[in-house]
Amino acid sequence: LADLRCCPCQRAVRRSDGVGPSRIRERIMLRDMSPTTAYTPFEGLRRPLRFSTHGPATVAVLLALATLLAVLLLSAHEPLGSPLAEVAVSARGIQTVRLTKSRSAKHTLKELHPETAATLLHTKVHGGKEACVSKCMAEAEMESEKKEHTSAHVLPVELKDFMNAQYYGEIALGTPPQAFTVVFDTGSANLWVPSAHCKGFNIACLLHRRYTASQSSTYTEQGHPFAIKYGSGSMSGYTSIDVLTIGGIALPNVTFAEATSEPGIAFAMTKFDGILGMGFSSIAVDGQVPMHVALYNAGLIAEPVFAFYLQKQAHPSLMATPAEKDLGGGMLMLGGVDERYYTGELLYVPVTRKAYWQFDMDAVELGGRRQVSKAAAIADTGTSLISGPREDISRLISLMGIKPSSGSSDMDTGQYSIPCNQVDSLPPLTFIIGGREFTLSGPQYVLDISSFGKDECMIGLMAMDVPPPAGPIWILGDVFLSKYVSVYDFGEDRVGFATAVEDPPTA
Template identity: 45%
Template sequence: MGPRGLLLLLALAGSCASLIRIPLTKFPSMRRILRESGSEIPDMNAITQAIKYKLGFAEAGKPTPEILKNYMDAQYFGSIGIGTPPQNFTVIFDTGSSNLWVPSVHCSMLDIACMLHHKYDSSKSSTYVKNGTKFAIHYGTGSLSGFLSLDTVTLGDLKILNQIFGEATKQPGITFIAAKFDGILGLAYPRISVEGAEPFFDNIMKQKLVEKNMFSFYLNRDPSGSPGGEMVLGGTDPKYYKGEFSWFNVTRKAYWQIHMDSVDVANGLSVCEGGCEAIVDTGTSLITGPTKEVKKIQQAIGAKPLIKGEYMVPCEKVPTLPNITMMLGGKPFALTGEQYILKMGAEGETICMSGFSGLDIPPPGGPLWILGDVFIGPYYSAFDRDNNRVGFAPSA
């Protein structure tokens, strides 16, 4: 190897060494746990129950609009520490919200969800700073509420000082009782942060803790694969993707929102005709879109309604299902049947569920498509705050 080749190798090694790697563990989703135990599954499509987002944006002097999220299908979690010494929590790294919260030691003894999870205790941290502002985040099953605090957050090799976060003293409904995670770490823009709390990655940027103001996600879709995935702070890791990245500008700095040209089924159906808006959301397992359009997709792939807005296809038909392609910036991002169908157990049998789900997000934020883990798995995804863009490359 010549000197030039050696320099290139050293440069690559240096750039990879400066990345912060957070392993992600893949658990069965709460929906799967409830289904396999024969328990009642909340209706995720009932508008009063759990619309994933109720999007609107705060006007001057008016309160932050409610953001309704459900995490029934979330599967990928990672670890953070809060305080000195660090108290460890399992969180969803969620590009579809902007707040960090964990359960608090001050929650009620009657709050079952809180009792079953790790709880932050400010009295055990030497770096705790009191804030005390009350907060509430509205979910389909009720309000999650508590108060804000400041402390040091440890993530991999990073120490993020004075991070504001929510201590949750009340958690609603079965969602959080069944949850395999303790809390949520939001990675979206400040515009949708409840109580105007500075989001985690904004604090990292302010403290200049990473080389590039970018983070990326690799999600391993192999159920038995290890690791379950990896979040990389400071850039992208070439071992997780093939070829080049395609980049798409963020069209509204709230969620990671981009323009989508169309969604095409190989057998001729096209929806999102004339273009639509989509958000890239690691906190959502499925791909969602307006109910009428998603219903056409379900019909085109031969999926039959099951319950609660879910659709299934005969498992033997999965290998012959048509590709479904998201057109972004004139470039095709295709998903095969094996990629957009989810296999799960139900009462001793395997059923094959469509990875598409209908969800009507009202104006002014909607209508919107959500590209969740069903899309992010096949396409390594990078979120670039320096240039306000999202990038995709085929996963290795």
């Protein structure tokens, strides 16, 4: 029983009643076992009873016990879940007892593990009677609990998707909370949002929600200059300290940046307000502690792990209806990974450089033929496409039979388009990681965008030369990560991948 009381969930308890002249009758009883609750059935009858051998009292007591036993036997034939009527016995010393039939072992086993029930409950033993072994019931329950364990200990953060190119979720800063949408970016390590003190005619700042320090009772001024540059776009401002709320939990004293300048149009047209970096602290400006590390250090998440499940819309449209815009974009899981979001086994590979989530990639194949061998790669939720060295990407594009159209700037931008009726004929693109093949079909590495009733298809590959020491490097962005769940273990310094389920699990 000490083991059975280890967690507050339903447990199968095997009890000996001592009934029968020559053997023990075993029953399976279900009970809600809390960590401080001991299993003591029929508390008032724990000690042996002494009976007189003479007089009417003996008869009355024996009659009462016989009646009670009859009721217990009848209860086994009552419809599941129907309470028995109150039992009143006229004998002296016996009080009215109300009994309720609990769920039988058979029904419980069918709920916990239907496959095991189908095998066990139809096995005939001991003169043709159905038998259910308590050990097998316990194993079935443990397997069921294992499937639910990770989801119970994971802090989920819902994501939205815009055009299969921007995946973002909601956070809040300050007290009372000021809400913002941010990209949870594994390719950076700082948090910033637009500031109410934007400078001049800053379009990106004016078109998004802005943090107002004077409206927060938990704000602490810091004021250190801050600037960061991304693959596309940049920002500058200063640092502040306040409470961060994510997934319904509050993390105090978080250092973040207020953006007072976001030049150009890179951030002007985004659906998100800011960026929350989830890379390693070595790439953080001023060495700030990344949010996921701070959450774990504060004991607010169970394990030093987070994971992403990104959904891909079939035909995203710039003219989407409000209902279409509200479609889910996936899930960020903090403190673990929910096994319901992937199929098969997770493959883990070690992080080779603790800056980005970088690992070794064995090869890249197109149509089953190897085109790239032994390359460094990173998993980057903040990058929409898959990028690689210009020489490698150009070779892949050429083998696909795609040529830049006359007067186009495909070779300059590193992006390529294709007639939508040719997408299905594209060869499969395979990334070999840790000896396992991760394959994308043509439609899976093409972005199909609809605007004003016209479909446009863009290859989800982009040429980008990253200079040393960070490069050359492949960046596996959302095009890849929408097919495969990605897991980031900062306790063991490893990255994991598994095939994502097509339809997300319901709550």
